[in-house]
Amino acid sequence: MLDATEGYTTEDGRKIGGVVMEMKNITLRFGGVTAIEDISFDVHEGEIRAIIGPNGAGKSSMLNVISGFYNPQEGEVWYKGAKRPPMKPYQVARQGIARTFQNIALFEGMTVLDNVMTGRIRQMKAGLLSQALWKGKAEREEVENRAFVEKIIDFLEIQHIRKTPVGRLPYGLKKRVELARALAAEPSILLLDEPMAGMNVEEKEDMSRFVLDVNDEFGTTIVLIEHDMGVVMDLSDRVVVMDYGKKIGDGTPDEVRGNQAVIDAYLGVAHD
Amino acid sequence: MAQSSSAADGLSSIPALLQRNVERMGARPAYREKEFGIWQSWSWAETAAEIEALALGLLNLGVDEGDFIAIAGRNRPYFYWAMVATQCVGAIPVPVYQDSAAEEMAYVLDHCGARFAIVEDQEQVDKIIEVQDQLHQLEHMIYIDPRGLRKYDHHKLHQYSHVQEQGRAAREEFAEDLAARRAKLDYNSTCVMLYTSGTTGKPKGVVLSNRNIIEASKSSAEFDHLTKNEEVLAYLPMAWVGDFIFSIGQAYWCGFCVNCPESADTMQTDLREIGPTYYFAPPRVFETQLTNVMIRMEDAGRFKKWLFDHFMAHARKVGPAILDGKNVGLGARLKYALGNLLVYGPLKDTLGLARVRVGYTAGEAIGPEIFDFYRSLGINLKQLYGQTEASVFITLQPDGEVHSDTVGVAAPGVELRIADTGEVFYRSAGVFEEYYKNAESTASTKDAEGWVATGDAGFIDEATGHLRIIDRAKDVGQMADGQMFAPKYVENKLKFYPNILEAVVFGNGRKQCAAFINIDLSAVGNWAERNNIGYASYQELAGHPKVLETIKSHVEEVNRSLAEDPMLAHCQVHRFLVLHKELDADDGEMTRTRKVRRGVISEKFEDLLGALYDGSDEIYTTTEVTYEDGRKGSISATLKIIDAEVVPVDAPQQEAAE
Numbered sequence: 001m002l003d004a005t006e007g008y009t010t011e012d013g014r015k016i017g018g019v020v021m022e023m024k025n026i027t028l029r030f031g032g033v034t035a036i037e038d039i040s041f042d043v044h045e046g047e048i049r050a051i052i053g054p055n056g057a058g059k060s061s062m063l064n065v066i067s068g069f070y071n072p073q074e075g076e077v078w079y080k081g082a083k084r085p086p087m088k089p090y091q092v093a094r095q096g097i098a099r100t101f102q103n104i105a106l107f108e109g110m111t112v113l114d115n116v117m118t119g120r121i122r123q124m125k126a127g128l129l130s131q132a133l134w135k136g137k138a139e140r141e142e143v144e145n146r147a148f149v150e151k152i153i154d155f156l157e158i159q160h161i162r163k164t165p166v167g168r169l170p171y172g173l174k175k176r177v178e179l180a181r182a183l184a185a186e187p188s189i190l191l192l193d194e195p196m197a198g199m200n201v202e203e204k205e206d207m208s209r210f211v212l213d214v215n216d217e218f219g220t221t222i223v224l225i226e227h228d229m230g231v232v233m234d235l236s237d238r239v240v241v242m243d244y245g246k247k248i249g250d251g252t253p254d255e256v257r258g259n260q261a262v263i264d265a266y267l268g269v270a271h272d
Numbered sequence: 273m274a275q276s277s278s279a280a281d282g283l284s285s286i287p288a289l290l291q292r293n294v295e296r297m298g299a300r301p302a303y304r305e306k307e308f309g310i311w312q313s314w315s316w317a318e319t320a321a322e323i324e325a326l327a328l329g330l331l332n333l334g335v336d337e338g339d340f341i342a343i344a345g346r347n348r349p350y351f352y353w354a355m356v357a358t359q360c361v362g363a364i365p366v367p368v369y370q371d372s373a374a375e376e377m378a379y380v381l382d383h384c385g386a387r388f389a390i391v392e393d394q395e396q397v398d399k400i401i402e403v404q405d406q407l408h409q410l411e412h413m414i415y416i417d418p419r420g421l422r423k424y425d426h427h428k429l430h431q432y433s434h435v436q437e438q439g440r441a442a443r444e445e446f447a448e449d450l451a452a453r454r455a456k457l458d459y460n461s462t463c464v465m466l467y468t469s470g471t472t473g474k475p476k477g478v479v480l481s482n483r484n485i486i487e488a489s490k491s492s493a494e495f496d497h498l499t500k501n502e503e504v505l506a507y508l509p510m511a512w513v514g515d516f517i518f519s520i521g522q523a524y525w526c527g528f529c530v531n532c533p534e535s536a537d538t539m540q541t542d543l544r545e546i547g548p549t550y551y552f553a554p555p556r557v558f559e560t561q562l563t564n565v566m567i568r569m570e571d572a573g574r575f576k577k578w579l580f581d582h583f584m585a586h587a588r589k590v591g592p593a594i595l596d597g598k599n600v601g602l603g604a605r606l607k608y609a610l611g612n613l614l615v616y617g618p619l620k621d622t623l624g625l626a627r628v629r630v631g632y633t634a635g636e637a638i639g640p641e642i643f644d645f646y647r648s649l650g651i652n653l654k655q656l657y658g659q660t661e662a663s664v665f666i667t668l669q670p671d672g673e674v675h676s677d678t679v680g681v682a683a684p685g686v687e688l689r690i691a692d693t694g695e696v697f698y699r700s701a702g703v704f705e706e707y708y709k710n711a712e713s714t715a716s717t718k719d720a721e722g723w724v725a726t727g728d729a730g731f732i733d734e735a736t737g738h739l740r741i742i743d744r745a746k747d748v749g750q751m752a753d754g755q756m757f758a759p760k761y762v763e764n765k766l767k768f769y770p771n772i773l774e775a776v777v778f779g780n781g782r783k784q785c786a787a788f789i790n791i792d793l794s795a796v797g798n799w800a801e802r803n804n805i806g807y808a809s810y811q812e813l814a815g816h817p818k819v820l821e822t823i824k825s826h827v828e829e830v831n832r833s834l835a836e837d838p839m840l841a842h843c844q845v846h847r848f849l850v851l852h853k854e855l856d857a858d859d860g861e862m863t864r865t866r867k868v869r870r871g872v873i874s875e876k877f878e879d880l881l882g883a884l885y886d887g888s889d890e891i892y893t894t895t896e897v898t899y900e901d902g903r904k905g906s907i908s909a910t911l912k913i914i915d916a917e918v919v920p921v922d923a924p925q926q927e928a929a930e
Contacts, residue, residue, distance in 0.1 A: 013423065150308035155419075160537035162309065213420055 007044055010237050017045030020221055021066070021189060026075035028061055035061040036072065037245045043189070048215055048222045050232045052256075053242035054265065059225045060102060062242070063191050066223065067099050068092030094122060098187035100178040102194045102225075108167035112158060112177050113149065115166055119184025120145040152183050155217070156210060172203035176210070183214065190214065192224040196231055204228065208235055233257065241265070277458045285457035285482045287323075287360045289524040294320045297500060297527055303349040306534035306542055314349060316527070322349075322436070324450070326357040329439030331446040333388070333412055333430070337362030337453060340384040340465065344368040344377070345392030347506040347532045350416050350432060352519060354390045359463065362453040363388075366465045366477070367511040370396060376475075378403035380467050384477055384708060385409040390432070393417035397429065459483040464520075465708060466513050468660050477708035478513075478660045488663035488702035489521030491684035495668055496630045502528035502550040503627070507539050513660040514634075518552060521663075543624030551631045555638035558653075561623055562642055583611035584648070591616075591648030596672045616649045625651050632656050639768035640676035647674065655679050657741060661717065661724055662686070663702030667739045678738035688739065694729040694756065695745040729758070731839065742840075747870075749780035755842045757785070759870070762843050765833065769826045770795040771819075774855050776868050777845065778881060786884040787848040788877065789823055790814075790855055796822075811909055814850045820914060823850055827916040835919035844918040847884050849891075851877075852909035858898045883913055 007017045021043040028036040036058045043049045051059045064070045065077070071086040078084065079095065106115050123145055126138035153159055156176050161169060166177060175195060182190055195211065196204045208231055214220050226232045232239060233253040241249035241262045249262040256262055278284040283292060293302070298317035305312055314322065341358045343365055345351050355365040366384050368377055370392065377399060381389065387409055391397060397415055404410060415421060416432045463485045467475040506519040519530045533542040569580050590604045620626040631653040638655065646653045652671065657679035658664040669680035682688045686700040699722045706714045718724045729748040730741040742748065742758040749757040759777040762785065766775040773792035779785035791814050800807055807813040831844040855861040860872050874881055883891040894908035
């Protein structure tokens with residue numbers, strides 16, 4: 001099995017680091033409804049970790065716990081070796097956790113470039129006056145951050161829409177812009193909420209390649225929720241399976257595929 | 273022919289031209305590429321340093337003289353350097369279409385026996401790895417973009433910048449060898465090998481020498497007075513001879529700057545930012561741009577629309593004449609100047625063509641309306657006629673002598689001859705050396721005296737002295753009375769109407785011409801929508817009386833324009849019908865590149881063809897169709913056959929081909 005501190009090597013030869021985040025016995029309730037019940041799992045540095053499960057299984061709630069949007073009633077979130085106190089989402093973001101949303105949340109009236117630049121907000125430290133006058137530190141910062149953002153625009157191949165308002169873009173490209181904005185924050189953990197939802201096969205292939213490239217190029221740890229089984233099994237190193245707020249499986253795609261509880265709850269029949 | 277092996281001025285290779293440019297204008301920009309949102313530029317001196325580093329790196333990897341190095345990627349400075357570096361070490365660059373399928377690439381790489389390939393990214397690397405079993409000679413691959421390639425086995429895979437670094441490190445060891453190899457290059461050495469796309473059979477490798485490329489570049493640059501101040505945007509495939517001539521031949525000869533777009537999708541923005549002074553595009557690009565303008569004008573406010581229509585009408589009237597420096601009244605000139613301020617200028621700027629001094633289009637026929645639109649804006653758009661085998665230039669239109677239906681006069685240094693069959697032959701310093709490993713094709717294309725068959729039929733227009741290309745020689749036939757029958761020429765005229773998607777003209781061995789026509793569903797459908805005409809299918813729309821009436825008026829217009837042309841007046845379309853189905857590659861009626869297959873069509877629609885010639889008014893027919901998923905079905909329809917008005921022609925004219 002996995003060694004918590006030492007990490008492991010994947011089938012394709014990638015070196016995965018030690019545990020960077022650990023969820024311990026998380027329980028989340030909304031009134032009488034228990035969305036997440038006593039779930040524990042860990043995330044290693046540099047791995048692609050998927051959370052899967054049928055509708056209403058609590059996947060998005062789990063992601064919201066990680067991103068600080070919900071604070072669980074019970075359980076602990078450990079991040080980089082320390083227990084995380086209850087936090088607001090912006091505080092979590094400052095710790096280096098960035099996310100994309102299931103229903104795209106971009107500024108529709110702003111250009112792609114401006115949207116991605118908002119992802120750099122954490123790196124901008126110049127004061128209000130300096131920003132308004134755009135002199136000295138503010139100007140320097142803007143130039144540095146623009147250079148960084150341009151690298152990401154190049155990386156995700158969205159140069160042609162750099163100056164296009166986001167509202168005019170098709171869905172697949174909006175998803176890519178959202179990923180760009182998340183990457184602009186230089187996250188150490190990237191949370192992707194259904195990055196391929198509503199995409200056609202070609203867009204899915206593109207997005208999968210970008211997810212792998214992000215992981216490979218920047219060494220970013222990725223936690224993703226996804227419905228498309230093919231995508232999940234191809235992309236991820238390890239998979240957590242949830243059903244009715246409970247964890248019913250955890251392991252490599254192959255292990256999960258063979259797990260009877262998972263088959264019964266979700267997959268129906270074993271994929272070949 | 274006795275030819276000296278070096279040029280008069282000692283500049284007998286591209287590397288020699290590079291050296292000259294470094295000495296004369298080392299600090300001027302040679303290449304620009306937009307990357308990370310900014311135009312990065314390299315001077316001639318920097319370019320020479322980059323090329324030298326790569327050349328040393330190639331020596332370090334063991335490139336031998338005479339090796340072929342395949343190059344596959346989009347237009348980027350790195351690839352242009354790679355071609356010149358290849359030449360520096362005495363090897364031969366073979367640019368390959370980067371979008372070609374793995375099998376096609378395998379054919380080319382295997383045919384030339386490339387030992388090295390310089391490619392762009394993971395996509396190309398994967399493609400070659402996929403077919404490497406077939407490529408016994410391929411040893412090393414060099415890539416530019418490392419993304420996704422980190423984990424690949426790097427025994428035979430190298431990053432471009434690393435090859436350069438190793439080259440710089442090994443400078444002492446290889447500098448002498450490099451200088452020696454460079455010094456050996458002369459006018460007879462191979463400059464580049466380009467594969468023709470080949471509509472029939474396998475691609476052929478056209479070997480072009482330094483003489484071919486440099487002479488063709490020199491004379492064409494002089495023809496259009498190109499200087500070191502030109503700006504070009506390199507966006508057409510690097511494997512195409514035109515790009516090699518514009519972005520390497522002429523660029524090195526004149527010393528102008530080659531600008532590379534950020535990506536294929538940003539071409540329009542980059543074009544506007546650079547504002548090229550010398551520009552080439554196939555007709556398709558001009559067509560698309562014009563359509564975009566028109567669509568946007570349809571959505572514009574009423575005043576803007578009025579302004580546009582008003583001034584464009586004026587521009588059509590006097591624009592081309594002003595451009596050609598002809599006599600135009602002062603009033604009309606003033607109005608044109610005002611139009612330039614309000615409409616033409618801003619429009620040209622939006623199109624990215626504001627600074628174009630010399631613009632060319634070639635490759636296929638351009639619609640006269642499209643051609644005139646750009647010329648009326650004051651853009652000096654001209655046509656040229658060329659081939660890979662000619663190092664591009666066969667004929668060019670001189671400034672001030674531009675006609676939409678001719679391709680111009682023989683380029684400087686080119687001799688033209690029209691054979692009795694009507695086929696055009698040429699001879700020039702740009703004529704290719706040979707087809708690589710294909711003596712048979714070489715012999716059948718180029719004769720002992722150096723005349724090359726173009727495969728196109730044409731004649732010299734008496735009024736202008738310009739060459740007119742009519743058709744592919746093999747398509748040209750004879751009508752019953754012995755007059756020339758040129759179907760594609762007539763079809764192109766018909767297809768210039770947006771409502772007509774395809775046309776197939778018959779007449780070989782017959783007394784009269786007749787045609788099958790396909791309407792353009794999007795254009796006609798749009799019209800139907802605006803006029804509240806309901807329709808359920810292509811077939812229904814194609815049979816609508818109003819549609820037939822419109823098509824009839826188009827055919828008659830074509831007839832009138834044909835009648836003005838003594839050579840082709842007898843090719844007027846007497847009768848036509850609008851087909852009940854779209855011609856489709858799935859049904860074998862067209863090639864995958866959308867060229868009509870006359871043989872298949874006339875066999876398949878034999879009954880319809882018969883009806884065109886037996887005088888009947890309508891005919892009932894059933895046709896088998898193949899759906900996209902491979903299932904077969906059939907459609908039947910009663911088609912109306914329509915008589916079009918023709919302009920009476922006098923007694924048969926003499927062939928005026930000389």
